[in-house]
Amino acid sequence: MKSWKSLKKILCVRLDNIGDVIMTMPAIKALKEAIPDRSLSLLVSCASAEAARAFKIADELIVYDAPWMKASKSVSNKRDFEMIEQIRSRNFDAGVIFTVFSQSPLPAALLMFWAGVPRCLAYCHENPYQIISDWIKYPDPEQGIRHEVKRHLDLVSATGAQLSSANMFLEIPMHVTDLVSRKLRTKGVKLNKPL
Numbered sequence: 001m002k003s004w005k006s007l008k009k010i011l012c013v014r015l016d017n018i019g020d021v022i023m024t025m026p027a028i029k030a031l032k033e034a035i036p037d038r039s040l041s042l043l044v045s046c047a048s049a050e051a052a053r054a055f056k057i058a059d060e061l062i063v064y065d066a067p068w069m070k071a072s073k074s075v076s077n078k079r080d081f082e083m084i085e086q087i088r089s090r091n092f093d094a095g096v097i098f099t100v101f102s103q104s105p106l107p108a109a110l111l112m113f114w115a116g117v118p119r120c121l122a123y124c125h126e127n128p129y130q131i132i133s134d135w136i137k138y139p140d141p142e143q144g145i146r147h148e149v150k151r152h153l154d155l156v157s158a159t160g161a162q163l164s165s166a167n168m169f170l171e172i173p174m175h176v177t178d179l180v181s182r183k184l185r186t187k188g189v190k191l192n193k194p195l
Helices: 018-034 046-055 078-089 106-114 148-157 174-186
Strands: 009-014 039-044 060-063 094-097 119-124 134-137
Touching: 009 018, 009 106, 018 039, 018 046, 018 148, 039 046, 046 060, 078 106, 094 106, 106 119, 119 148
Parallel strands: 009 039, 009 094, 039 060, 094 119, 119 134
Antiparallel strands: none
């Protein structure tokens, strides 16, 4: 694989739900730390956008409900063509597709390919030829299933990205804390006592 050191504008794709995005954040943090002036955009679903914002790692959040994801309610390809143009207009140097071991990265890779993203890193079972330039054959499940965090860190390590610290943080906005406190009080939960 050619070096990623000169790639400064990266699109990270994780179109699943909240938990999936949370499992991907250490790898995204590693990509950010690898090149200090690197700009990272994160393409996420509506369902996980708030969680992605709370980590404050990505420089930009792009929200898209992809028709190949089970939670998508997309019924027209108009939004898909608009997304291709939106990605094209940002002139990304590369993209990284994060999936669970049972998902194909090919629909997201094709989206980036059509948008003109020149480099793409992803795990894939079958040979994707030109659609994924930096292809890593799935080692799982044949060699065991890795924890999602480890799996994604292993993927970005192919670019030289390493996590400096395993400590992660999630910044919960005050309005969310207040909302949860109100809901708990209406259910009779005493907030000054251990749960």
